[in-house]
Amino acid sequence: MVSSGKSIHIMKQTFFWLKNRAVQTPAYDSKLKMIILSLWLFTVLSVIIAGLATPTGFGAQVDLLVYIALNTILFILSAGIIGFVLSMIYVPLPRMFIGSLAYFVYINHYILSEANLGTVFSWIVIGAYFLVAFCVGIILTVIRTNRLSLMNKGLVSLVPAAIILFILFWSPTIDQHEVEPSFSEDDGVSPLAVENPAEEGDYEVKTFSYGNGSDNHRSEFKHPDVVSNSVDASEYTNEWERFRKFFWDFDETSFPLNGRVWMPEGDERFPVLLMVHGNHRMENFSDEGYEYLGELLASRGYIAVSVDQNFLNFSNWTKTPNNDYFLRAWILLHHLVQIDEFSENSDTPFFEKVDMQRVAVMGHSRGGQAAAMVGDYERWFSEDEGLARMDNIDVQAVIGVAPTDNQVDDMRAELRDVSYLTIHGARDGDVHNYHGDRQYSRTWVDETDHFKAGVYVAEANHSQFNTDWGHMDMRLPGGLFLNRSQMMSAEEQQEVAKVYISAFLESTLGGNEEYVPLFRDIRHGSEWLPNTQYVTRFESDAFxxxxxxxxxxxxxxxxxxxxxxxxxxxxxxxxxxxxxxxxxxxxxxxxxxxxxxxxxxxxxxxxxxxxxxxxxxxxxxxxxxxxxxxxxxxxxxxxxxxxxxxxxxxxxxxxxxxxxxxxxxxxxxxxxxxxxxxxxxxxxxxxxxxxxxxxxxxxxxxxxxxxxxxxxxxxxxxxxxxxxxxxxxxxxxxxxxxx
Known part of the structure; x- marks a missing residue:
C-alpha cells in the first residue's frame, strides 16, 4: 500500500510538472506572437504556391483547402511539440517561435527540394523568405502595439519594409547586352510578294474530336465525334502507378488515341499535320494549346490534329512513366495509322479527305523529339506489326519546337528524304540548350527536293508556344524566379510559330516555293514577324x-x-x-x-x-x-x-x-x-x-x-x-x- 501510494504521488507530481511545463511553454514568446503568426501566414503562402503545382485532379479549390488545413495542423503541432520539449529541458528561449521556425524551414526546404532548384539556391531562398516573414511579423507587432503613435509606428516600420522591398525587387541585370533586332528599313531586302502565311486562308473550318470514349476529364474525348481504337503498350512500359490508373481509369494495356481535329471544308484530299505537346503536368492538359495553329492551318487547306498524350506526362504523385520518349513516338505512329484507317471509312469525316502521301509531324519539347523519331520510325519500330500501315504513309516534313534530343535505346533520329524545321527560344528556361540544332545536323537533304531550316529567337521562351502552358518554363515555385524582363509576349511568340510553321507547310506539303526565301533570309518576313533578333540556318539539295x-x-x-x-x-x-x-x-x-x-x-x-x-x-x-x-x-x-x-x-x-x-x-x-x-x-x-x-x-x-x-x-x-x-x-x- 505504501509503495502504491508513493507511485500515485509520483504520478501526480509528474502530471503537475508536465502541466506546469506546458503552461510555461510560451513563457518567452509573448513579444513574438505576431512573428509566429507571420511564419504561419508565409507557410500558407508556400503551400498555396506548391499546391497550384501539385494538382490532384479534384479541382484547385479542393486542393488548396486540403493543403492549407494540413499545413495549419502541422504548424500548430510542430510549434506545440517542439516548444513543449524545449520547455521540459528548461531552455530559456522563445520555444513556440523555435518550433514554428523549425516547421517553416522544413516545409519550405521540402517544397524547394521537390522542385529540384538546387541545395545552395534553396537555402538562400529559405533565408531570404524567412527574413521577409520576420520583417512582416515586426511590422504587425508595431501596428498592434499601443505604446507608439501612428506616426512613430510608420517610422519604425520603414526599416523592415525597406528590407522586404530590397529582397523582393533587387534584380541586377545584364543591361550591356541588348537584343539587336534583325530588321531595319535600310537592309536592302524586300518583303516577299506573297500573302502573310499567318493570315487565315479561304477554307471554312470544321472541328471535331476522336477518341476511344474512356476519358474521365474531358467530354470531347468521353463522347467523341469519332470513335477510335485503343492500343496496348504493355510490351513497352510496366510502370503505371495506382494514382495514374485512378486518375485516368485505364492502364498501359489500353492507351487511348485521342485527337482534336481542325479540318478544311472541301471536296479534295488535304495534307495532314499531327501536333503533339511535351511533358507538362498530366493534370493540367496540354492538347488544346495549339488551337491557334489548328484554326490557321485548316483555313489554309491542311488537316491539323492535336494529339492527346497527357497520360504520359509528369505528375508529382507518380513522376513520369518509364520509356516515355519511346511511347510518345509510338503513339504518334498509331495516330497516323488510325487516321489512315479513318480515311477509308465512309462513316468518318476523314473519308476520302486525307492525303496520306503528304504528312507532317510537329512536336513541342519531348513531342519535338517524338516527331523526329516518327520521321525515322524504322530505326525503332521496323518489327512492330501493329504499324504495318506506315508503309502506305509518307511523312514528308518534321517540325521540332524547342525539342529535346535524348538517346532512346542508344539511338537518335537521323532524317533522310524529310524536310526539317526547328524553332527555339534563347530564353527557354526548360530545354535551355538548342537541341533542335543537333537534329538539324542529323538531317540530310543532299539528294532530295527537301530542305532544313533552324530559327533561334532571342526573346522567346519554352512555354508560350503552347497556350495551355502559361508563361513560366518551370512549374511553381521555380517559375517565380525566372526572368521575364526581356521576353516577348505570348501573342508575338505564337505569331513567330504561325508564320514559320505555315510557310514551312506551304513549302513542303503545299508545293509553294514562293515561301522558301523566308527560310534562306528571315528579313524577307520583316512585315510578318516581331522585330527581335533571329539567328537562322538553311540548307537544301541546292547546297x-x-x-x-x-x-x-x-x-x-x-x-x-x-x-x-x-x-x-x-x-x-x-x-x-x-x-x-x-x-x-x-x-x-x-x-x-x-x-x-x-x-x-x-x-x-x-x-x-x-x-x-x-x-x-x-x-x-x-x-x-x-x-x-x-x-x-x-x-x-x-x-x-x-x-x-x-x-x-x-x-x-x-x-x-x-x-x-x-x-x-x-x-x-x-x-x-x-x-x-x-x-x-x-x-x-x-x-x-x-x-x-x-x-x-x-x-x-x-x-x-x-x-x-x-x-x-x-x-x-x-x-x-x-x-x-x-x-x-x-x-x-x-x-x-x-x-
Missing part, C-alpha cells in the same frame, strides 16, 4: 559543300585536296560545337580567335575547280557562330570580308555586311537575379550564351560587278578575313548554292 570539317583530321589538309591556311590568328583549330550544358552539337567547325585581325584561306586544286565549279551557282555560302561569352571583353562584332582569287590573278573582295550584319551573341539572364543563374538547379543556367550558327549568303554576281574580269569557274583561292578584334567565331558549311 554544294566545299568544306565539311566533320571528316577533317588535319586543319591544313582538307577533303578533295583542298588546302587551308590561317594567318594572324591566336588560334585556329577544328573543334566540336557545344551547347550551354557543354554537350557537343555533333557538328565540328573551324574556330578562329584573333586579337586584331586574321585571314583564313582555302586553296582549291586545279582539277577540283574544273569539276566542282562547272555548275551554275547562285551564291557563296558559309555558316558562322559567334562564340563570345560573359568572360570576354569583345567591344563589337567583327568585320568579315570574303575575297575570291582566280588562277589568272583576278580578285574581288566583298564585305559580308553589305548583305547581312554579322550576328552578335545573344545573352540570356534566366533568373530574376543574375547571381542566381550560377546557383539555380545546380548551375543549369550559368552559361548566358550558346554558339548558334547563322547562314550567310553572298550572291556571286557581286564579285563579278566588283571585277568584271572575274570568272568563278577559274576560282583558285577563297579568303575569309576577320578584322575589328578581338573576337572568337566558329565557321562551318562553306560552299555554294546552285540556281
Amino acid at each position: 554544294h559543300p566545299l568544306v565539311d570539317y566533320n571528316s577533317a583530321n588535319d586543319k591544313t589538309e582538307l577533303d578533295d585536296g583542298i588546302r587551308a591556311e590561317g594567318l594572324g590568328f591566336d588560334t585556329w583549330e577544328i573543334e566540336s560545337a557545344v551547347n550551354r550544358g557543354g554537350s557537343t552539337k555533333r557538328k565540328q567547325g573551324m574556330v578562329f580567335e584573333w586579337a586584331e585581325s586574321g585571314n583564313y584561306s582555302l586553296f582549291l586544286p586545279e582539277e577540283y575547280s574544273q569539276e566542282f565549279l562547272t555548275a551554275s551557282y547562285d551564291s557563296f555560302v558559309l555558316s558562322m557562330a559567334n562564340m563570345e561569352n560573359e568572360e570576354d571583353e569583345f567591344p563589337d562584332v567583327p568585320n568579315v570580308d570574303v575575297t575570291f582569287e582566280t588562277t589568272d590573278g583576278e580578285s574581288a573582295t566583298v564585305p559580308l555586311e553589305n548583305f547581312r550584319d554579322v550576328t552578335s551573341a545573344i545573352y540570356t539572364q534566366f533568373t530574376r537575379n543574375k547571381y542566381a543563374d550560377e546557383l539555380m538547379r545546380e548551375g543549369k543556367y550559368e552559361n548566358a550564351t550558346e554558339p548558334v550558327f547563322q547562314t550567310y549568303e553572298i550572291p556571286l554576281h557581286y564579285f563579278e560587278e566588283i571585277n568584271p574580269d572575274f570568272q568563278v569557274e577559274e576560282l583558285e583561292r577563297i579568303t575569309v578575313s576577320f578584322s575589328g578584334g578581338p573576337g572568337r567565331f566558329m565557321v562551318d558549311d562553306i560552299g555554294f548554292f546552285e540556281e
Whole structure:
C-alpha cells in the first residue's frame, strides 16, 4: 500500500510538472506572437504556391483547402511539440517561435527540394523568405502595439519594409547586352510578294474530336465525334502507378488515341499535320494549346490534329512513366495509322479527305523529339506489326519546337528524304540548350527536293508556344524566379510559330516555293514577324559543300585536296560545337580567335575547280557562330570580308555586311537575379550564351560587278578575313548554292 501510494504521488507530481511545463511553454514568446503568426501566414503562402503545382485532379479549390488545413495542423503541432520539449529541458528561449521556425524551414526546404532548384539556391531562398516573414511579423507587432503613435509606428516600420522591398525587387541585370533586332528599313531586302502565311486562308473550318470514349476529364474525348481504337503498350512500359490508373481509369494495356481535329471544308484530299505537346503536368492538359495553329492551318487547306498524350506526362504523385520518349513516338505512329484507317471509312469525316502521301509531324519539347523519331520510325519500330500501315504513309516534313534530343535505346533520329524545321527560344528556361540544332545536323537533304531550316529567337521562351502552358518554363515555385524582363509576349511568340510553321507547310506539303526565301533570309518576313533578333540556318539539295570539317583530321589538309591556311590568328583549330550544358552539337567547325585581325584561306586544286565549279551557282555560302561569352571583353562584332582569287590573278573582295550584319551573341539572364543563374538547379543556367550558327549568303554576281574580269569557274583561292578584334567565331558549311 505504501509503495502504491508513493507511485500515485509520483504520478501526480509528474502530471503537475508536465502541466506546469506546458503552461510555461510560451513563457518567452509573448513579444513574438505576431512573428509566429507571420511564419504561419508565409507557410500558407508556400503551400498555396506548391499546391497550384501539385494538382490532384479534384479541382484547385479542393486542393488548396486540403493543403492549407494540413499545413495549419502541422504548424500548430510542430510549434506545440517542439516548444513543449524545449520547455521540459528548461531552455530559456522563445520555444513556440523555435518550433514554428523549425516547421517553416522544413516545409519550405521540402517544397524547394521537390522542385529540384538546387541545395545552395534553396537555402538562400529559405533565408531570404524567412527574413521577409520576420520583417512582416515586426511590422504587425508595431501596428498592434499601443505604446507608439501612428506616426512613430510608420517610422519604425520603414526599416523592415525597406528590407522586404530590397529582397523582393533587387534584380541586377545584364543591361550591356541588348537584343539587336534583325530588321531595319535600310537592309536592302524586300518583303516577299506573297500573302502573310499567318493570315487565315479561304477554307471554312470544321472541328471535331476522336477518341476511344474512356476519358474521365474531358467530354470531347468521353463522347467523341469519332470513335477510335485503343492500343496496348504493355510490351513497352510496366510502370503505371495506382494514382495514374485512378486518375485516368485505364492502364498501359489500353492507351487511348485521342485527337482534336481542325479540318478544311472541301471536296479534295488535304495534307495532314499531327501536333503533339511535351511533358507538362498530366493534370493540367496540354492538347488544346495549339488551337491557334489548328484554326490557321485548316483555313489554309491542311488537316491539323492535336494529339492527346497527357497520360504520359509528369505528375508529382507518380513522376513520369518509364520509356516515355519511346511511347510518345509510338503513339504518334498509331495516330497516323488510325487516321489512315479513318480515311477509308465512309462513316468518318476523314473519308476520302486525307492525303496520306503528304504528312507532317510537329512536336513541342519531348513531342519535338517524338516527331523526329516518327520521321525515322524504322530505326525503332521496323518489327512492330501493329504499324504495318506506315508503309502506305509518307511523312514528308518534321517540325521540332524547342525539342529535346535524348538517346532512346542508344539511338537518335537521323532524317533522310524529310524536310526539317526547328524553332527555339534563347530564353527557354526548360530545354535551355538548342537541341533542335543537333537534329538539324542529323538531317540530310543532299539528294532530295527537301530542305532544313533552324530559327533561334532571342526573346522567346519554352512555354508560350503552347497556350495551355502559361508563361513560366518551370512549374511553381521555380517559375517565380525566372526572368521575364526581356521576353516577348505570348501573342508575338505564337505569331513567330504561325508564320514559320505555315510557310514551312506551304513549302513542303503545299508545293509553294514562293515561301522558301523566308527560310534562306528571315528579313524577307520583316512585315510578318516581331522585330527581335533571329539567328537562322538553311540548307537544301541546292547546297554544294566545299568544306565539311566533320571528316577533317588535319586543319591544313582538307577533303578533295583542298588546302587551308590561317594567318594572324591566336588560334585556329577544328573543334566540336557545344551547347550551354557543354554537350557537343555533333557538328565540328573551324574556330578562329584573333586579337586584331586574321585571314583564313582555302586553296582549291586545279582539277577540283574544273569539276566542282562547272555548275551554275547562285551564291557563296558559309555558316558562322559567334562564340563570345560573359568572360570576354569583345567591344563589337567583327568585320568579315570574303575575297575570291582566280588562277589568272583576278580578285574581288566583298564585305559580308553589305548583305547581312554579322550576328552578335545573344545573352540570356534566366533568373530574376543574375547571381542566381550560377546557383539555380545546380548551375543549369550559368552559361548566358550558346554558339548558334547563322547562314550567310553572298550572291556571286557581286564579285563579278566588283571585277568584271572575274570568272568563278577559274576560282583558285577563297579568303575569309576577320578584322575589328578581338573576337572568337566558329565557321562551318562553306560552299555554294546552285540556281
